[in-house]
Amino acid sequence: MPQAARGSRRTLGVTIAAHFAQVSVMSPRTASCSCGQLQIEVQGEPLRVSVCHCLACQKRTGSVFGEQARFDSSGFKVTGASTEYIRVGDEGTKFTFRFCPKCGATVYYTAEGRDGVVAVPVGAFADPNFPSPTVSVYERRRHSWLQIPVEFEHVP
Secondary structure, X not given: OOOOOOOEEEEOOEEEEOOOOOOOOOOEEXXXXXXXXXXXXXXXXXXXXXXXXXXXXXXXXXXXXXXXXXXXXXXXXXXXXXXXXXXXXXXXXXXXXXXXXXXXXXXXXEEOOOOOEEEEEHHHHXXXXXXXXXXXXXXXXXXXXXXXXXXXXXXX
């Protein structure tokens, strides 16, 4: 009997293709503050990963931009105590930042009018394999030496 083609098997003279659908497992991701007291667990892949050059993100992170990932907020779980800080953005949106009262690190935040979405600073995941950003916002406040890849979505 001839050898069956790769990816199939021969049974009683009938070739049955072995097609298996790839199943994506929605594995949880956990982000935490510097001391580990405050954590958030989110499910699945981010809806969007972006970098923000606004002055408020520069001040919040102590860096020249903030990088955050947005997730569907259904099923997220927070453990530990947090303190809230509400900031009004340039366009009037209220952002509520939750940070650790012990070490001060921001672990997640929400935005008024964006129900169903929770944002997490990418660095809080401490995962070098985290998906890269695809969007760059508030570029008018970007430091001139910083080069953003051309394939990103660019928002002035």
